[in-house]
Amino acid sequence: MTSTASRERRDEPSQFALLRERRFAPFFWTQFLGALNDNAFKIGFTSLVTYEASSFAGVDAKTAAFVIPALFVLPFVLFSATSGQIADRFDKATLTRFVKNFEIVAMLTGGAGFMLHGAALLYLCTFLMGVHSTLFGPVKYAYLPQHLTDAELVGGNGLVEMGTFVAILVGTVAGGAAAAEGVHGVTLLAGLCVALAIVGRIVSARVPQSPAPQPDLRINWNPIGETWCNLKIAREDRTVFLGLLGISWLWFVGATFLSLFFGFAKDVLSANPDVVTVLLATFSAGIGIGSLLCERLSRGRIEIGLVPLGSIGMSVFAIDLFFASHALPVHAHLQSVSEFVSAAAHWRVLADLFLLAMFGGFYSVPLYALIQSRSKATHRARIIAANNILNALFMIGSALMGVALGAAGVGIPGLFLVTGLLNIVIAVYIYSLVPEFMLRFIAWVLVRTFYRVSPIDTQRIPHEGAAVLVCNHVSFVDAIVIMAESPRPIRFVMDHRIFRSRLAGWLFRHVKAIPIAPAHEDAALLDQAYSRCAQALSEGELVCIFPEGKLTRTGEMNTFRHGVTEILRRVPAPVVPMALQGLWGSVFSRDEQARMPRPLRLGGMSRLTLAVGEPLAPADASPQRLQEIVQTLRGAQP
Template sequence: MNDRPIPAAQDAAREHAAHASQYRLLRERRFAPFFWTQFLGAMNDNVFKIGFTSLVTYQAARFSGIDPKTVAFLISAIFIAPFVLFSATSGQVADKFDKAMLTRWVKTFEIAVMLVGAAGFWLHNAPLLYACTFLMGVHSTVFGPVKYAYLPQKLATDELVGGNGLVESGTFVAILLGTIVGGVAAATGASDAGVVGAAGIAGTSTGAVWLGAVCLVLALVGRTVSAFVPPCPPPQPGLRINWNPVSETWRNLRLAHGNRTVFLSLLGISWLWFVGATFLASFFNFAKDVLMADADVVTVLLAMFSFGIGTGSLLCERLSRRRIELGLVPLGSIGMSVFGIDLFFASHALPAAPHLLSVGEFLGVAAHWRVLADLFLLAMFGGFYSVPLYALIQSRSEPSHRARIIAANNILNSLFMIASAMMAMALTRAGVSIPGIFLTTALLNIVVAAYIYTPVPEFLLRFIAWVLLHTFYRVRLVNVERIPVEGPAVLICNHVSYVDAIVIMAESPRPIRFVMDYQIFRHPFFGWVFRHAKAIPMAPAHEDAARLARAYDACAEALADGELVCIFPEGKLTKTGDINPFRHGVMEILRRSPVPVVPMALRGLWGSVFSRQSGPVLPRPRRRGLTSRLTLAVGEPIAPDEATLERLQESVADLRGARR
């Protein structure tokens, strides 16, 4: 059973969302206890990992048999290993059992794990701390599918971007706080370095006590908060669990691969984890060996990174207008590479330091601000990149096996993060500097982006549409939710400019197959766009009857597959701004495929940069060009047996009104 809001509730939520921000969710029981539970868990993970990493990096003498240059990458790999081993089973468990109950079970397990961690800190016992790292990985592995499958069950579709933005930003704020607390506690222990206790254990017990105590307190508070998470019924309570992790892992990956867009989105998220793991695990050595700074500066670096990804995550809702905007994903890719590359050059323009710099000394050097700006902006674009991908996966995955799709994502994440650790260790041993690792990652990001966006052009096309609308126009939407989110339909609209289809594409909740005049494909830019959008070229019967027949066949095939088909029934751009008479092509499409017709109208495009003034070429810019305000209005769907050419034209004309 799926307890997502029924359509009426979704409509109410959508109406409310139009006048309220995403932050209102923090006051609602369906979201707030869950948010704070995952927040405290993420914070605890990082108090432990940062405390452990800081100790072995800056106080390596207390731990025997540890290489401080590679230990951060090793800790990361150990933490990730359970994701490979247990994600498949965790996904099944999350689909079979109540997610609120699982959340409380996981938080109880966390308390036991932190008892092991406290003992490891007290004894300065690296094997015990490695074991705790592995167990915390188990904790996160089980909670991962619960975490991301919970959101689409409790939030309406138009709340997913805001909810994911809050979770992502909250996670990185938790990472920052965990970093500060873990670093401060570890530094407290450093003040008594060399002291030998009665048991003969080198070093102070002060830092160990603080680290162990804080981890236990956070686990206890997290367990208390989890008690308020409301019930979340499982979608498949009768599911039989396959306890073989190998066969189930393979099955989950095949399940995810069934939807190409979703699978490539999973790869995209996993790549972000690769990038993030590389940077975060490098910060200690980056601060010590490149910036010549002490452990407190690591907190500054992580603060900039955390604020950056938190800012990007929260801005997603505003930039996407509370919709799942895939156009932000390529924008994120571009920013990550640009600022990752600049970070490499910024790291080679630093003055020499006579000693490890304190935070005040570090911030007093102007060149260091460029490093901080690069980290902030790289992470901010990472937020633009990740939030839409998470929301896409949640919205387009089947509810019955959504948690297993998330489990497949965790498997891929873990493999990519282990690959990140292995790459970083290999490059380090080969003599590559930390800035060199950053540059390598930024360049690889370009290759991965090209791999993801080439087979699924929806990402790149939505990016082009998003840039266009945010450069040339300010768009007002009227009842755009009437565009069906599933099932076949024919969309019709007046034809005012060369970018009508791009505007509609940008505002649609799903891909659209546009029926276009075949001559548009001759244009170098628009032809490329519409070919990759799988537009259907159509010609008048007197010019190319065979092409016309193929176009009708393609429309019928697309509608039979449950797709949206959009046609401009006028058949040509308006020369005056008025609506031309509708042609009979739309009626032939409906004759072959009797599906609902959704009338739409564009207002305000006439006279803009891309509207037609005379001739079949792009027009000269008009005075309203770069500041045009336009409206996309969507009418009530019309049943196929009620659709006539006259009624369709009248519906579009009414929606457009007097404004052209």
């Protein structure tokens, strides 16, 4: 019998289908052209002051490499709070077109700076483009959940991230190539930037209307007070706030690497400006591919288990880049691209950059989708604005760290090493505060290395609202498997003895698992467990209980107890029956002949099934009826 899951996977449209729909395509190309223009301008400007500093009086090339990105992010600190309010109050299509008009003015200023070799005008344009991005940022990320379903958010964010970094690549190539054209370079850069701004404005006319979620909002023009207010709103959900910090840290890492590429190419790799394009192209391709792979790796869900995977990869390859930078051949001249790629040692550098960026894509896309899905619609743009403020502060911190460590004699490879080590510290801090990330990562690894899971009708698990999930109890990892297949967090009701374990107890307490004990062991704890389940349901959460009360010792189901009835007596809620099959006999079960599952063998991984039944009304959810349904589901074959 063909499984429902298999049919669903065949019927699911590719994320690329969004590029054919008006609700997404004009917005995508508008933001693409804006990012392309940003980078064509910044790379052209940076290239000119790095390799032709004499044309710009009073400009120090090494300082400019940090000043340009710092000046670009300064408006995020000054104006993000205001831009978040504006995005919540006004139609996002109207705001998008206003921002594109502003971009034309900014690029006319920059074009004049290029033509006149006026560093002051170019620095002013850098600041104005920062204002442009500050205004568009909350619109950009609040637009997606307004026009995409939850199932499309990961794919949509992946396309946006991919598009952003392809735009960085194209802008890098275009800006670098134009800057390299000698006396005609400044003319080409000026014309290119103004033309891109005009085309972006034309495309933005097709962005569909996006009504304001809070049109009566009174704008607080005090940036300091409103910034503090936005951060307080973001902190209301701890997971969302730490997600914001996680994204901001990625901007710190990205800003550190991107700001160093010109110096890395010239001073460490002994390479000419064309090699900078190769480095940036490799980095952009990595994060673009990583962003697109998120949709497949997460099967279209918001899978925050990918975030720890991303942070691990980022640290590994940032640290390896440090060692790769010390194993390079010495050259007395600046190498061309052909000379650079002909050396095997340089391929290790490119591999490190590509893989670091790819894991950065695994890290960022789920975090953006998480924030968009868990933020209140009426406050979403202001939470994104809070994120932009944090991003700006972290990017300024990156610039200050680069300047300070450079002044202390730390070379560019040393900065890569410091960043990789700091990434480990930040990751451990965030995951210790919100173990949900690590538990989802463990669940993701378990069901994709040791097991091949065949989900049947898992779309029946509610995407919103309260419900009680009921499942048979086969192994110690039942909760992890269910967690991996659920579209949202679950409050598991678990044996109180699990919480005695230092590690497992710490993890499950932090994900708000509910300890329970039999009445003869601890009647007070039992009553408290029922009360906590009732409270969770009244707050619209999912609660999962294993009504057998213990693991099976024979592979057959034990009798369902009356725990579900007690929970529903306090708060009536829909009941969703589920059944696990395939875990009996694994090392995680109580089978006396248990065996380890076989990992990473295509076609040879242990198979298991999670089948989900139709939701039942509370009045129909007796223990006997639930056991019958779960027994039937347990016999279902994928």
